[in-house]
Amino acid sequence: MKVLVIGGDGYCGWATALHLSNRGYEVGIVDNLIRRHWDAKLGVETLTPITPIHQRIDRWHDLSGKSIDLFVGDITNYDFLIKALRQFEPEAIVHFGEQRSAPYSMIDREHAVMTQVNNVVGTLNILYAMKEDFPDCHLVKLGTMGEYGTPNIDIEEGYITIEHNGRKDTLPYPKQPGSFYHLSKVHDSHNIHFACKIWGLRATDLNQGVVYGVLTEETGMDELLINRLDYDGVFGTALNRFCIQAAIGHPLTVYGKGGQTRGFLDIRDTVRCVELAIANPADAGQFRVFNQFTELFSVQDLAVKVKSAAIAMGLNVEINHLDNPRVELEQHYFNAKNTKLLDLGLQPHYLSDSLLDSLLNFAIKYKERVDQKQILPKVSWRRN
Ligand code: NAD
Ligand code: USQ
Numbered sequence: 001m002k003v004l005v006i007g008g009d010g011y012c013g014w015a016t017a018l019h020l021s022n023r024g025y026e027v028g029i030v031d032n033l034i035r036r037h038w039d040a041k042l043g044v045e046t047l048t049p050i051t052p053i054h055q056r057i058d059r060w061h062d063l064s065g066k067s068i069d070l071f072v073g074d075i076t077n078y079d080f081l082i083k084a085l086r087q088f089e090p091e092a093i094v095h096f097g098e099q100r101s102a103p104y105s106m107i108d109r110e111h112a113v114m115t116q117v118n119n120v121v122g123t124l125n126i127l128y129a130m131k132e133d134f135p136d137c138h139l140v141k142l143g144t145m146g147e148y149g150t151p152n153i154d155i156e157e158g159y160i161t162i163e164h165n166g167r168k169d170t171l172p173y174p175k176q177p178g179s180f181y182h183l184s185k186v187h188d189s190h191n192i193h194f195a196c197k198i199w200g201l202r203a204t205d206l207n208q209g210v211v212y213g214v215l216t217e218e219t220g221m222d223e224l225l226i227n228r229l230d231y232d233g234v235f236g237t238a239l240n241r242f243c244i245q246a247a248i249g250h251p252l253t254v255y256g257k258g259g260q261t262r263g264f265l266d267i268r269d270t271v272r273c274v275e276l277a278i279a280n281p282a283d284a285g286q287f288r289v290f291n292q293f294t295e296l297f298s299v300q301d302l303a304v305k306v307k308s309a310a311i312a313m314g315l316n317v318e319i320n321h322l323d324n325p326r327v328e329l330e331q332h333y334f335n336a337k338n339t340k341l342l343d344l345g346l347q348p349h350y351l352s353d354s355l356l357d358s359l360l361n362f363a364i365k366y367k368e369r370v371d372q373k374q375i376l377p378k379v380s381w382r383r384n
Contacts, residue, residue, distance in 0.1 A: 002026045003278060004088050006075060006126070007096030008068075009053045010035055011228050012142065012211060012270050016094060018218035018225065019271035020278075021066045028069035028088040029057070030081075031097060034118075038104070044235070044374050046228035047244055047366045048214065059224040075122040082129050092138045092278045093130075097122060098184070102146070102326075103234045103379040105181035112180040119184035120191070127195040138281040139203040140274060141192060144185045145263045145293060145336065147207060149176030150329050155336035158205065158289020178328050179381070189289075196287040203286070204277045208270065209263025209293030212239040213355060214362055216268050227267075229362075232374040239264065239302050241375075243356065246310040246317045247363035248370050253377070256324030258300030261334035263293025266349040276344040290340045294348035309356035327381040 003020050007013040008029030021027040033053065039045060051059070057068045069088060073080035075097055085093075098119040099105065105115040123141065130137050148155045151174065161170045172193065175186045192203045219227040230236040231244040242252045265273075273292045282288040297305075303319045310317040324330065342348075349355070 001091045001278070002028070002089060003092045003094060004028045004030060004085070004090035005094045005096065006030045007098065009033055010096055011230070012267065013096040014056070014227055015216045015219055015267055016096070016271045016274050017068060018060060019216060020275060021060065021068055022064065022218050023275060025278075028071065028090065029053070030071045030073065030075065030084055032074040033072060034074070039235070042232070042234055044232040044371065045369065047231050047363065047369055048226045048229050049366075049369070050226060050228050051224050056225060059222055063221055075125055076118060078125045078128070081125050082133070085129050085134060090134065090137055092140060092281070093126060094140045094274055094278070095123065095126060096142050098142070099181065101235045102179035102181045103377065105179050105184070106379050106381050115181050116184045116187065120187045123188045124191055127191060127201065130201055131195065131199045135199065135201065136284070138278065139192065139201065140277045141188065141203060141205050143189055143205040143207040143289070144182060145207050145209045145291060146179075146182040147175050147177055147186050147189060148173060148336070149178060150261075150332045150334055151176065152333050155291070155334075157291045157337050157340050158207070178326065193287040196285055200285040202282040202284050204282050204288045204290060206273060206277060206290050206292045209265055210237050210239065211265060211267050211270050212237070212351075213267040213359060214240075215358070216271055231370060233377040234379065238262070238299055239306070240359070242303055242306040243359040244363045244367075244370060245375060246306050246315055247360055247367050248372070249316060250372065250375055251318040251320040252303045252306060253375065254299050254303050254319055254321050255326060255377070256321065257330035258303065258321060259298050259331035260328060261296055261298045261332065263291065263295070263336055263338065264297055264351065265292065265294045266351070266355065268349050269294055269346065273341050273346060276341060276346060280344050291336055291338045292341060293336070293338055295350060296334060296336065297351070305351070306356060309353055310360060313357065313360060315360070322377070325377040325380045
């Protein structure tokens, strides 16, 4: 099967492209390499020395004998997108190619607008291209658990059945996202749902939780295949950041009380979830939603786990509670369902001491590359 991975130079996309290639899928990558440019503009680098995309793909070919087609361009440019699709003729499109940082989207008006234009227009272009030329293609779109926010009731997978004034319906689950980035994902979900309804397209929205870890079977094969691992206050995410902070002896940065609870998953499960979605496509006209995480943790739970794993390795680690730069609940109910991917056969890699050890050791290996000035959060959600 031919699968086009949009955003295939990024953290989740690179790991997924290699995984699918290794599993026998014919893989193409679309990416405009804008993420590397955003890093450069912010003055940050990933912890790991990632190689240029052409070199990565060549190395993969040398090692595996498998080719990956590359299309460098911006999916908000429809002419570029449709040409790439016509050339590659995908049977499934996996769409990771968005601006994915909540803090980045909250820097100022310009970054909020850029995030929403990039994400919403890119996805809308894909939907139109599918409608025009590839109506049977399956869109596997990366959404986020953050679309739901933190409601005081259980979170279902995309839809909830409600009885109201004696009548009953199954409706899209209410959305209460917490940043202009997370809002862009809600706008995408609405557009995809509508396109499935009016044009009979097939799509799966993977509402993914926070991803952690860096090694997958394929990216660990060779130094030139190494994946990015962000630690900075804009693109770094909770558990990855804590491990890197512990490795360099920086106090762990828990925002506020630390009771913020989210869904998390190992990057080895990200690649597998995407494969399961592709192998079991949605029906024509169906907008399917899977909650893609394996475990729920509060930020404080994670900090405590990282601290004890680090201490066991002889590292000296403190936990700091910083003033929360975000506007979010710091103590709340959170219970989200995640059975649909398990039903398709996902066998989770749960967070273990050995994963924490391996991530800490990985961070120690590259710790000389860390710029301490990039660790504390600088973007505030508040008015001033
Ligand atoms: P990333 O920034 O590492 O990768 C995104 C890639 O998309 C980059 O290589 C970038 O250059 C490319 N891209 C962005 N806009 C593009 C455009 N207009 N045209 C072509 N390419 C474009 O991000 P990631 O962490 O790999 O996340 C991938 C997807 O998964 C995102 O949609 C994100 O919202 C979602 N997600 C990520 C996480 C996480 O913890 N990393 C969790 C949940 C959901
Ligand atoms: N947090 C801390 N300390 C830190 C970093 C984060 O306490 O040093 C807290 C945040 O305040 C938040 C939680 O940890 O409550 C998660 O923050 P995060 O930066 O790890 O993740 P988030 O901003 O939600 O975004 C990440 C990805 C995004 C994806 C999302 C999945 O960047 O692309 O959509 O995770 S989810 O969180 O389920 O919406």
